[in-house]
Every structure is written in C-alpha cells, then in structure tokens.
Amino acid sequence: MAAAILPLDCLKNWDKYGKNEFLQFFQELTGKPSCHELVKDLQTALYELCCHVIQGSLKVDAGVSLLADIMVDIETGCLEEKQKRDLFTQLVGASLICVPDGVLKERLDPETLESLGLIKQAQQFNQKIVKIKTKLFYKQQKFNLLREENEGYAKLITELGQDLSRSLSSHLVLENIKSLIGCFNLDPNRVLDIILEVYECRSEHDDFFIPLIKSYMCEHQTLCHMLGFKFKFHQEPNGETPSSLYHIAAALLQHNLIVLEDLYVHLIPLDSSIVEEHKREILEAKQIARKLTMVVVPSEKTEDKEKDKEKDEDKMEKPSNNQKLGLLEALLKIGDWRHAQSIMDQMPAYYATSHKVIAVQLCQLLHLVIEPLYRRAGVPKGAKGRLLTALHDKQAPRAAEHFDDLSRDVFTMLCYLGPHLSHDPILFAKVVRLGKSFMKEYLSEGRQDVRDNLEVSLSCFLSIADQVLLPSLSLMECNACMSEELWGFFKLFPYQHRYRLYGQWKNETYGSHPLLVKVKAQTVDRAKYIMKRLTKENVKPSGRQIGKLSHSNPTILFDYILSQIQWYDNLISPVVDSLKYLTSLNYDVLAYCIIEALANPEKEKMKHDDTTISSWLQSLASLCGAVFRKYPIDLAGLLQYVTNQLKAGKSFDLLILKEVVQKMAGIEITDEMTLEQLEAMTGGEQLKAEGGYFGQIRNTKKSSQRLKEALLDHELALPLCLLMAQQRNGVVFSEGGEKHLKLVGKLYDQCHDTLLQFGGFLASNLSTEDYIKRVPSVDVL
Numbered sequence: 001m002a003a004a005i006l007p008l009d010c011l012k013n014w015d016k017y018g019k020n021e022f023l024q025f026f027q028e029l030t031g032k033p034s035c036h037e038l039v040k041d042l043q044t045a046l047y048e049l050c051c052h053v054i055q056g057s058l059k060v061d062a063g064v065s066l067l068a069d070i071m072v073d074i075e076t077g078c079l080e081e082k083q084k085r086d087l088f089t090q091l092v093g094a095s096l097i098c099v100p101d102g103v104l105k106e107r108l109d110p111e112t113l114e115s116l117g118l119i120k121q122a123q124q125f126n127q128k129i130v131k132i133k134t135k136l137f138y139k140q141q142k143f144n145l146l147r148e149e150n151e152g153y154a155k156l157i158t159e160l161g162q163d164l165s166r167s168l169s170s171h172l173v174l175e176n177i178k179s180l181i182g183c184f185n186l187d188p189n190r191v192l193d194i195i196l197e198v199y200e201c202r203s204e205h206d207d208f209f210i211p212l213i214k215s216y217m218c219e220h221q222t223l224c225h226m227l228g229f230k231f232k233f234h235q236e237p238n239g240e241t242p243s244s245l246y247h248i249a250a251a252l253l254q255h256n257l258i259v260l261e262d263l264y265v266h267l268i269p270l271d272s273s274i275v276e277e278h279k280r281e282i283l284e285a286k287q288i289a290r291k292l293t294m295v296v297v298p299s300e301k302t303e304d305k306e307k308d309k310e311k312d313e314d315k316m317e318k319p320s321n322n323q324k325l326g327l328l329e330a331l332l333k334i335g336d337w338r339h340a341q342s343i344m345d346q347m348p349a350y351y352a353t354s355h356k357v358i359a360v361q362l363c364q365l366l367h368l369v370i371e372p373l374y375r376r377a378g379v380p381k382g383a384k385g386r387l388l389t390a391l392h393d394k395q396a397p398r399a400a401e402h403f404d405d406l407s408r409d410v411f412t413m414l415c416y417l418g419p420h421l422s423h424d425p426i427l428f429a430k431v432v433r434l435g436k437s438f439m440k441e442y443l444s445e446g447r448q449d450v451r452d453n454l455e456v457s458l459s460c461f462l463s464i465a466d467q468v469l470l471p472s473l474s475l476m477e478c479n480a481c482m483s484e485e486l487w488g489f490f491k492l493f494p495y496q497h498r499y500r501l502y503g504q505w506k507n508e509t510y511g512s513h514p515l516l517v518k519v520k521a522q523t524v525d526r527a528k529y530i531m532k533r534l535t536k537e538n539v540k541p542s543g544r545q546i547g548k549l550s551h552s553n554p555t556i557l558f559d560y561i562l563s564q565i566q567w568y569d570n571l572i573s574p575v576v577d578s579l580k581y582l583t584s585l586n587y588d589v590l591a592y593c594i595i596e597a598l599a600n601p602e603k604e605k606m607k608h609d610d611t612t613i614s615s616w617l618q619s620l621a622s623l624c625g626a627v628f629r630k631y632p633i634d635l636a637g638l639l640q641y642v643t644n645q646l647k648a649g650k651s652f653d654l655l656i657l658k659e660v661v662q663k664m665a666g667i668e669i670t671d672e673m674t675l676e677q678l679e680a681m682t683g684g685e686q687l688k689a690e691g692g693y694f695g696q697i698r699n700t701k702k703s704s705q706r707l708k709e710a711l712l713d714h715e716l717a718l719p720l721c722l723l724m725a726q727q728r729n730g731v732v733f734s735e736g737g738e739k740h741l742k743l744v745g746k747l748y749d750q751c752h753d754t755l756l757q758f759g760g761f762l763a764s765n766l767s768t769e770d771y772i773k774r775v776p777s778v779d780v781l
Contacts, residue, residue, distance in 0.1 A: 010022065014058065014062060019062070019066060019069075022045075022049075022066065023066075023069060023070070025045065049063055049066065050063070064100065064103055065103065068103045068104060068106070089112065089115050089116060093116055093117075101118055104116075104118060105118060105119070110122035110123075110125045110126055113125070149184050149185070149186065151184065152180055152183070152184025152185075152186050153184075153186065153190075153194065155180055155184075156177065156180050156186070156191060156194060157194065157198070159173060159176050159177060159180070160173070160194070160195060160198040161198065164202070164205050164208050168208070170208055170209075170211040170212040170215065171211075171215065173212060174212055174215050174216065177191065177195075177216075188218075189218075189222065189226075192213075192216060192218055192222070192223070192226065193226055195209070195212065195213060195216070196213075196226060196227070196230070196248065199213070199248050200230075200242070200244045200245055200248050201244070203244040203247045203248055203251075206251050209248075210251060210252075210255050210257070213252070213257060214255065214257060220257065220258055220259055220262070221262065223252065223257060223258050224258040224259065224262040224263050224266075227245075227248075227249055227252070227258065227263060227266070228262075228263060228265075228266030229266075230245055231245070231249075231263075231266050231267055231323055232266060234321070234323075235268050235321070235323070239321055240321055241321060241323055241326055243326070243330070246323075246326045246327050246329065246330035247330050247333075247334075249263065249327055249330065250327060250330035250331045250333070250334055250336060250339075251334060253331065253336060253339050254331070254334055254336040254339070254393070254395045255395070260339050260342055260343070263327075264324070264343075264346075267323040267324045267327065268321070268322070268323050268324075269322060269324070271346055271347070274324075274347055274348070274351060275348060278347075278348040278351050281514045282514050282517070284514070285514035285515070285517040285518050286517060288517075288518055288521060289517050289518065289520065289521035292521040292522065292524070292525045322355075324343060324346075324347075325352060325355055325357075325358060327343065328340055328343045328344065328352055328358060329357055329358055329361050331343070332358070332361035332362055332364075332365055333361055333364075334393070334396075335365060335368070335391045335393055335395070335396030335397065336395055336396070337365065337396070337397045337409060337413070338395070340362075341412070341416070344416055349418070349512075350416075350418045350419070350420065350512075350513055352416075353416060353417050353418060353420040354420060354513075354514075354515070356420075356423055359417060359420040359421075359423045359424075360423055360424065362413060362416065362417050363417070363421070363423060363424035363427045365397070365413065366410065366413050366414070366417070366427055367388055367426075367427060367430075368388055368389075368391050368399065369391075369397050369398075369399055369400055369409060369410055369413070370399075370400050370406075370410055370430060370431075370434065371387075371388045371399060372399045372400065372401050373399075373400040373401060373402065373403070373405065373406070373434065374430050374433070374434060375387075376401075377403075377434065377437040377438075377441075378430060378433040378434045378436075378437055379433075380433070397409040397413075403434075403438050403441070403454075403457050404453075404457065406434075406457065406460070407456065407457065407460060411460045411463070411464060414431065414464050414467075414468045415463075415464070415467055415468065417468060418467060418468060418471060418472075418513070419468070419471030419472050419474065419475050419509075419512075419513055419515065419516060420472070420475070421468050421469070421472035422472040422473070422474075422475035422476045425476065425479060425482055428469070428472060428473075428476075428482055428485075429482065429485050431464070431468075431469065432469065432482075432485050432486055432488070432489045433485070433489075435461045435464070435465070435489045436488055436489045436492065438454075438457060438458075438461060439458075439461075439489065439492035439493070440492065441454075442454050442457075442458060443492065462493075462497065462501070465489075465490070465501055466501055466504050466505070466509075469486060470486075470501060470504075470505040470509060471505075471509050471512070471513070471516060473486065473552055474505075474509070474510070474516060474519055474552055474553050475515060475516070475519060475552070476551075476552055477552070478548045478549070478551045478552055479551060479552070480547075480551045480583055482551075483551050483552075483583040483584075483585045483586065484583050484584060484585070486585055487583065487584040487585035487588070490585065490588070491584070491588075495634060495636050495637045495640075498588060498592070499592045499595070499637060502555060502588075502589055502592040502593075503592070503596070505555055506555035506556070506559065506593075506596075510556070519552075519553060520553070520556050523549065523552075523553040523556040523557060524556060524560055526549055527549065527556070527557050527560040527561065528560070530542055530545050530546060530549070531560070531561065531564050531571075534571065534574050534575070534578065535574060536573065536574050536577075539574050539577045539578050540578075542574075542578050543577065543578030543579065543580060543581050544581055546561075546578050546579065546581065546582075547579075547580075547581025547582055547583075547586075548581075550582055550583075550586045551583060551586070554582075554585070554586045554589040554590070554593075555589055555592075555593060558589060558590050558593040559593055559597075561575060562593055562594065562597045562620070562623075563597075565619050565620070565623055566597070566615075566616035566619055566620065567616075569615065569618070569619040569622070572619065572622055572623050572626060573626075575623070576623070576626045576627055576630060579627065579630075579631065580630075580631070582631075584632075587631055587632065587633045588633065588634060590627065590633065591628075591633050591634060591635075591637055591638060592637065594620065594623070594624060594627075594638070595637055595638055595641050597620060598617070598620055598641065598653065598656065599641065603616060605617050605652040606652075606743065612742075612743070612746070613652060613655060613746075617652060617653075617655065618655065620656070621655045621656045621658070621659040622659055624638065624656050624659055624660055625659035625660050625662060625663030625664070626663060628660055628663070628664060628703075629660075629663040629664045629700070629703045632706070634710070635660070635706065635707060635710035636710055636713070636714050638656065638660070639657075639710060639711065639714065639716050639720070640714065640716065641653070642654070642656055642657050642720070643716055643719055643720055643723065646720070646723035646724065646726075646727050647723060649727070649730055651727045651730075651731055651747050651750065651751055652747075654724065654727075654750055654751060654754045655750065657720070657754055657758065658750065658753070658754045658757060660707070661707070661754075661757050661758055661761050662757070663703075664700060664703040664704055664706070664707045665700055665703070665704040665707060665761045665764075665765070666700040666704070667757050667760050667761055667764075668757075669753040669754070669756070669757050704761070704765055705765075707761070707765075708761075708765045708766070712770075712774075717762060717774055717775075718774055718775060718776075720758060721755065721758060721759065721762075721775070724751055724754060724755040724758065725755060727751050728748060728751040728752055728755065731744060731747045731748050731751060732744060732748060762775070
C-alpha cells in the first residue's frame with residue numbers, strides 16, 4: 001500500500017507533481033465513508049511519509065509543509081459547520097507538537113489561529129500583515145537627493161572631475177563611487193545621471209567613461225531612459241541639442257550599452273513627419289520645374305523676383321533640432337556604420353544625406369575606409385597625398401585592402417550617399433580612380449576563373465556609376481576636371497555599357513531626387529536662353545556657355561539642342577562650331593543623344609505625303625556628318641545603329657551613313673556630273689578631290705582614318721556592304737508595295753549610291769591586302 005501511496009517517482013519529482021498527487025490521495029480518502037480500512041490507509045500514508053523523511057528521501061521542511069497543507073485543506077471543508085470547526089480546532093491544538101507554530105501561522109486563517117491561542121487578536125494580526133506587505137512591496141527606499149546631501153554628491157563630482165590624463169583606472173574610480181553611495185546613502189540612479197552629465201562635459205574621454213558605465217551594473221533600459229530624458233529636455237521649439245549629448249549617445253550605442261530601438265522613440269521629429277517633409281520637398285521641386293518650363297513673357301523685374309525667390313527656396317535650411325540627424329552625424333563621426341545605417345533605413349531614400357553635414361561625415365568615413373586600397377591602386381604616378389589616420393575601433397568598418405573588400409561596406413555607403421557625393425569632389429575622384437584601376441586589372445586578367453570572380457565587382461562599379469557618380473556630376477558646379485576624370489573610367493567600358501548608363505542618367509535619374517528635378521529644369525531654362533541668342537557671329541561666347549553647362553548635365557542640354565536642330569536646320573552650322581569646348585565625356589554623351597533622337601519611335605521618318613524623307617531626319621543626318629568629322633567622337637554606336645536598322649529592313653537611316661562618309665572621307669555622290677568631273681574621277685585620289693566633286697574637299701585624312709578604325713575594330717565594314725546590297729533589292733521587292741513609287745525610287749537610288757560611296761571609301765582607305773582579306777570574292781559572296 002505504501003508503495004502505491006508514495007512511490008519513488010513521486011519523491012524524485014516532489015515539487016513538480018509528487019506533492020499534489022499525495023494531497024489528492026488524502027482528498028479521495030476523506031470523500032469515502034468511514035470504515036476500518038480508511039483509517040488503516042490514513043495511518044499507512046502518514047507512516048510512509050515520516051519514514052521517507054527519516055531516511056532522507058524527503059526533506060524535513062517538505063514533510064512539515066505537507067502536514068500543514070493537509071490541515072489547511074481540512075480547514076476549508078469545515079468552515080460552515082460550528083461543530084466540525086470546534087473539533088478541527090481541538091485536532092490542530094493536539095498536533096502542535098508535530099507542526100511548528102510558524103508553519104501554521106503561514107497557512108491557517110487568523111480566526112483559527114486566534115482560537116488556537118497562537119495570536120492574541122485576529123484583527124490586529126490582519127493589520128500587521130497589511131503594514132508588512134505595504135512596507136515590502138509599495139514603500140520605496142529613500143535615498144539622499146542632491147539638495148539634501150551636498151557633501152556626498154560633492155565628493156562624487158570631485159571623484160569624477162579628476163585629471164584623467166594620468167594613469168587613473170575606471171575600476172578604482174568605480175570602487176570609490178560605490179563607497180560614496182554606501183556611506184552617504186546616495187541614489188544610484190542619480191549617481192548614474194551625474195556620471196552621464198560629467199561624461200557629457202568631458203566627452204573626449206571615451207576610454208575612461210565607457211568602461212566605468214559598463215561596470216556600473218545598470219540595466220540597458222535605465223540608461224536609455226536617462227538619455228531619452230536628456231534629449232526630451234532639449235525638444236523645445238527653439239531648443240538646440242548639444243553635440244556632446246549626441247556624442248555620448250553614439251558612443252554608448254557603439255559599445256552596445258544601449259539599444260537603438262529604445263533610444264530612437266525618444267528623438268524628434270517623428271518618422272511620419274520626415275516622410276511628409278520629403279513628399280513636400282518633391283512637390284515644391286516639381287512646382288519650381290513647372291514654373292521654369294511655362295511659356296511666359298514677364299518683365300525683367302518679375303524675372304529677377306522669381307529668380308530671387310527660387311534662390312531663397314534653395315537656401316531653405318531644414319529644422320536645426322532634428323535629433324535623429326544629429327545622432328546620425330555623431331555615429332558617422334565615430335565610425336559606427338551599423339547603427340548609422342539602421343537610422344538611415346528608417347528615412348526616405350537620400351533624405352539623410354541631402355543634409356550637407358551628414359553627407360560630409362559619410363564622405364569622411366569613406367575616405368578612411370578606402371585609404372589603404374587607394375594608396376595601393378588609385379594614386380597617380382608622381383602624386384603625393386595627405387595620409388589619413390585609420391579607424392582603430394573594432395566596431396568601425398574595416399579598411400579595404402583589395403577590390404573584393406569594397407563589396408563589404410564601401411559600395412553600400414556610396415549607395416546611401418547617392419547624388420550627394422557632389423559635396424566632396426576629392427572623394428569623387430578617388431572612387432573614379434579606383435574604378436579605373438579595377439577596369440585595367442579586369443581587362444588585363446587572362447584567367448577565366450579569376451575574371452569570373454571579378455564580375456561581381458564589375459557589376460557593383462556599374463551600379464555605382466549609375467546611382468552615384470553620374471547623379472553627383474549633375475549636382476557639381478561645372479567641374480570639367482571631374483568630367484574628364486570620369487571619362488578616363490568610362491572609356492574602358494564597351495559603348496553598350498556606356499550608353500546604358502547615359503540612358504539611365506537622362507531618362508530616370510533626374511526624377512529620383514528633388515534637387516535633380518530642380519537642376520534639370522534650370523538646365524533646360526538656361527539652354528533655352530543660350531539657344532535663343534546663338535548665331536554665327538557669337539559662336540565663341542555662346543560655345544563657352546554651352547561648354548560650361550554641359551560639364552554637369554550634358555544629356556539634358558543636348559536633348560534640347562537636338563530638338564531645336566530638328567526644327568531649325570539653319571542652327572546646324574553654329575551649333576557644330578560652338579561644341580569645341582566640350583569634354584571627352586560630353587562628346588560621348590552627344591553621340592548617344594544623337595542615336596536616341598534618331599531611334600525615337602514617336603517620330604515618323606516620312607513626311608505626310610509619304611513621298612519624301614522627313615526634314616528632321618535630314619537635319620540630324622547633316623549634324624552627324626559635321627559633328628563626327630570635326631570632333632573625336634566614338635563612331636561605333638552610330639555605325640552599329642545603322643547596321644541594326646538595315647538588319648531590320650529599314651533603309652531610311654542610310655542617309656546618316658551617306659552624310660558621315662561624305663563629310664569624314666570627302667567622297668560625294670553627285671547626281672548630275674559634268675564631263676570634266678567624269679574625266680577627273682578616272683584619275684588618282686588627288687585629282688578626284690580637286691576636280692571630281694562640286695564641293696570643296698578639305699583635308700579628311702584624320703577623319704577618314706577614324707572612320708576606318710571604327711569599322712575595322714568592330715568588324716562592321718563587310719556587314720554594312722552586304723546589308724546595303726540586300727536592302728537595295730529589298731526596297732523594291734519586299735517593301736515596294738507598301739510605299740509610294742516615288743519614295744521607293746528615291747530609297748533605291750539612296751541604297752545604290754551609298755553602297756558605291758561606301759565601297760569607294762573602303763577601296764581608297766584599305767590596303768590591297770586588307771581589302772582582299774576583309775572583302776571576299778564574288779564567288780564567295
């Protein structure tokens with residue numbers, strides 16, 4: 001029976017379920033009618049309990065506590081009947097020799113204790129219990145406040161105000177502080193607040209105060225609430241939060257003494273207010289752009305007023321007491337990129353870096369991170385630079401030693417910086433030079449496995465060029481040096497990559513930020529001003545203005561100039577002459593803009609009568625010939641465009657090739673030649689140039705050489721010949737039924753003339769060996 005009542009399993013798990021099962025057993029026995037077997041079971045159970053206590057299987061306190069619980073359980077069952085209660089009182093009184101008084105006082109109610117004589121009065125006992133509970137749970141421990149105990153806090157401030165330049169350990173100071181707290185009964189939280197106050201006044205001593213606060217054994221929440229209270233104190237309408245408070249908050253965050261999420265809720269403004277402010281800036285920028293594009297004829301006075309108003313709007317400062325940006329600036333100063341990134345993630349894109357102080361601090365951090373790699377791979381030969389001190393904090397981003405290390409933090413930082421890299425032209429040049437060095441290493445690498453590993457960094461550099469470098473160039477003030485520096489990087493890319501970057505820059509980048517929206521509108525407004533006054537007589541001053549404007553925003557400028565040329569072909573000559581002040585990057589962008597204008601699907605390449613080619617296409621073709629002849633512009637993109645058009649069965653754009661070959665090689669196609677010209681054409685190159693053409697042929701040696709190199713380098717000479725020969729028949733047989741007969745005849749003649757012109761160019765500029773090598777025989781064709 002005993003084994004069934006108290007098995008070993010119950011003893012091993014007494015606190016979990018053994019005690020409850022034993023009490024349940026007693027409750028079941030009390031529910032049964034009285035009999036001899038019931039009394040025997042009760043005796044056996046109590047005996048077994050005592051034996052286990054004696055054998056050490058059960059603690060004495062546990063056994064005594066169980067007996068008291070049995071009495072309490074019996075007490076609850078006899079509260080209503082007086083006779084049972086009297087008998088219960090007698091039973092408990094007889095059991096006092098087994099159960100201590102203290103246990104019974106813990107378990108039994110005061111009335112029962114009074115009847116047993118263990119307490120004098122139940123009411124007095126209840127009052128005493130209430131007083132003790134109040135003292136334990138509700139009464140706060142009183143500490144001496146600053147106004148009550150001057151001596152203790154004075155000694156504390158003296159202890160914290162010691163000369164920290166000598167070898168004074170934070171551990172020794174902490175022990176002294178603990179002694180002061182114990183001696184003068186100082187409030188520990190107030191002591192911590194004073195430590196923070198002194199730290200704020202001596203914020204340059206991080207090495208001393210951070211270990212001191214870390215060893216003070218305070219909770220993160222307590223420290224965070226104290227800092228939050230300090231920040232709230234400075235949240236008045238005209239309040240200004242001191243930079244030292246930002247610094248200590250950033251230092252505590254960096255060393256994980258507080259949690260950013262806990263502190264962030266104490267700072268102003270709210271995230272919703274920041275989002276609203278960002279949306280308002282975008283709307284204001286669009287309104288300014290709309291005003292600049294409106295066709296109005298105001299007086300000069302009104303014009304000046306509007307310009308002054310725009311300047312005032314541009315100079316509007318953000319609220320000075322933006323505590324989230326202040327904390328972000330402090331984090332960037334000490335190199336805590338992880339927490340700084342978390343704060344910027346809470347804000348709209350580029351909102352934080354649109355404030356100059358934030359952008360400048362992020363640029364400074366980037367300088368330090370890329371310094372070792374730049375010294376190794378980016379510094380030009382013979383250049384001497386100022387060495388920067390590296391960040392030694394373990395929490396700071398690690399410096400980049402190799403190009404692979406840029407993927408760790410640098411590319412991410414640059415993406416957060418975005419177009420505001422324009423605040424630091426030196427860093428802009430460093431990033432561009434690193435990209436140039438990487439491209440040289442990438443192009444010179446022969447092993448395919450290593451080249452595949454470099455593909456990741458290549459895609460990152462392309463993204464940086466798209467999201468950071470080109471938008472930043474748009475916000476720079478006419479910096480021709482940065483434009484040339486960027487071209488040194490871009491020219492290492494194939495033209496397909498360059499044109500994709502220009503397309504993103506022109507069509508998408510200017511809508512991504514309020515500043516860029518304003519810049520685009522201002523550039524168009526200035527371009528209109530220049531083009532209205534451009535004539536043959538003022539080409540030089542107007543050309544300087546165009547060059548100055550093109551250094552930062554060439555895509556917007558050239559888009560407007562080309563739109564004007566398509567309407568007014570008399571502008572071609574002065575525009576071509578005025579482009580001599582452009583940089584190499586601008587010339588490449590001009591080539592892209594011309595190709596984009598030619599490929600515009602919204603414009604018809606035939607006039608409404610469907611018998612002649614549109615005048616806008618003729619104007620652009622003339623511009624192509626003049627520009628590509630006069631300036632050193634890459635021809636690959638334009639030639640590939642014409643090739644693709646011929647592949648698609650479109651022969652209108654052969655007009656472009658005809659003009660380019662005519663202007664660059666000096667080979668004209670004349671419809672009606674005189675007898676003297678025919679005789680001159682039978683001679684050599686000099687006789688052809690002097691007497692074979694109506695126009696005056698100038699020296700075309702350099703330009704024809706560039707055209708030949710572009711054709712040979714990209715292997716387009718033979719494809720163009722074959723496609724033109726195929727298209728000549730395709731105009732008649734494939735498209736003849738859809739077009740007007742007059743237009744078909746004109747296109748057929750154009751294909752034939754251009755084929756002869758192009759063939760003559762190849763024959764006169766290629767050596768016999770190159771010509772035989774590249775142009776197959778008639779049988780092969």
